[in-house]
Amino acid sequence: MSLPAAPIARIARWIHEADGLIVAAGAGMGVDSGLPDFRGSAGFWRAYPALGRARLQFEEIANPAAFARDPALAWGFYGHRLALYRRTVPHRGFALLREIAAGLSAGAFVFTSNVDGQFQKAGFAQERIMEVHGSIHHLQCQRACRGEVWSAEGFEPRVDEEACRLLGEPPRCPHCGDIARPNILMFGDWGWIARRTEVQEAALATWLERVRRPVVIELGAGEKVPTVRRFAESIGDRLVRINPQAEPNLPAGAVHLRCGALEGIAAVHRALAE
Numbered sequence: 001m002s003l004p005a006a007p008i009a010r011i012a013r014w015i016h017e018a019d020g021l022i023v024a025a026g027a028g029m030g031v032d033s034g035l036p037d038f039r040g041s042a043g044f045w046r047a048y049p050a051l052g053r054a055r056l057q058f059e060e061i062a063n064p065a066a067f068a069r070d071p072a073l074a075w076g077f078y079g080h081r082l083a084l085y086r087r088t089v090p091h092r093g094f095a096l097l098r099e100i101a102a103g104l105s106a107g108a109f110v111f112t113s114n115v116d117g118q119f120q121k122a123g124f125a126q127e128r129i130m131e132v133h134g135s136i137h138h139l140q141c142q143r144a145c146r147g148e149v150w151s152a153e154g155f156e157p158r159v160d161e162e163a164c165r166l167l168g169e170p171p172r173c174p175h176c177g178d179i180a181r182p183n184i185l186m187f188g189d190w191g192w193i194a195r196r197t198e199v200q201e202a203a204l205a206t207w208l209e210r211v212r213r214p215v216v217i218e219l220g221a222g223e224k225v226p227t228v229r230r231f232a233e234s235i236g237d238r239l240v241r242i243n244p245q246a247e248p249n250l251p252a253g254a255v256h257l258r259c260g261a262l263e264g265i266a267a268v269h270r271a272l273a274e
Helices: 005-017 027-033 040-047 049-053 064-069 071-087 092-102 195-209 227-235 261-273
Strands: 020-025 108-112 129-131 134-141 149-151 158-160 165-167 180-184 214-219 239-242 255-257
Touching: 005 214, 005 255, 005 261, 020 092, 020 227, 027 261, 040 049, 064 071, 071 134, 071 158, 071 165, 071 180, 092 108, 092 261, 108 195, 108 227, 129 195, 134 195, 214 227, 214 261, 227 239, 239 261, 255 261
Parallel strands: 020 108, 020 214, 108 129, 214 239, 239 255
Antiparallel strands: 134 149, 134 180, 158 165
16 A cells, blocks of 8 residues: 655655754664564564563563573573674665765764664664664673673674573673673663763764754654654654554654555655655
8 A cells, every 4th residue: 555645745845954864763663674573472472482481571581680580591582682683684774764864964863762783784873873772782790880881792692592591601791700781771670881872862962953954754663662752752843753553642743654664764765856
């Protein structure tokens, strides 16, 4: 089913008048790359059947308590995700967003709740990305002993996918020797080291100070964890929400394209070329 022409023409006009593009991305952005978005327990357990058999909810494994209770299981989950994200190829929509932003004087800035590093992999500049929930590609001590964050580049997880358990040793803190965990803001998390994200947040604030006519393209952001939606709605009145779900409470003046991320981005990109 084709998307209606009128809202797409309106989006194209907004972008022609804009000086900066904000890409606000939630989990739905990765679906077209083949990544799971864990929508509901059924979807999560389909992706991780061992956790389904144990009746473990996403909130229970995406929790620092899981590393203290059963680090092999916690790292089975996060190690599998780390390996998955490393081998995933970002879909074409990422490149199309870069092309759209190239025509704007201030370019683009990405605000994302995704921890997968796909924007960096797709060629977006690291200094123009804010990962509000951190990154799986970085580690920290589970006790936050020195407040340091370091790259996960040297860690190659081997996971028994049937049991969702790490095979071999988990990564460890180079200072105290305790088990390391991803530098991700988890549920019930009072030990997350936010310093890397705070640097990104300061860069975003500086960028926003010099952008006068921003357009926000929000992609695959849900209401269950509304961080991305709240940010997108706070920027201004030119908001494009690309999401396959119905939108009964769409902000006044915003445009909703009811489709997946890639389809919506491609439609906007075509309209700009016409």
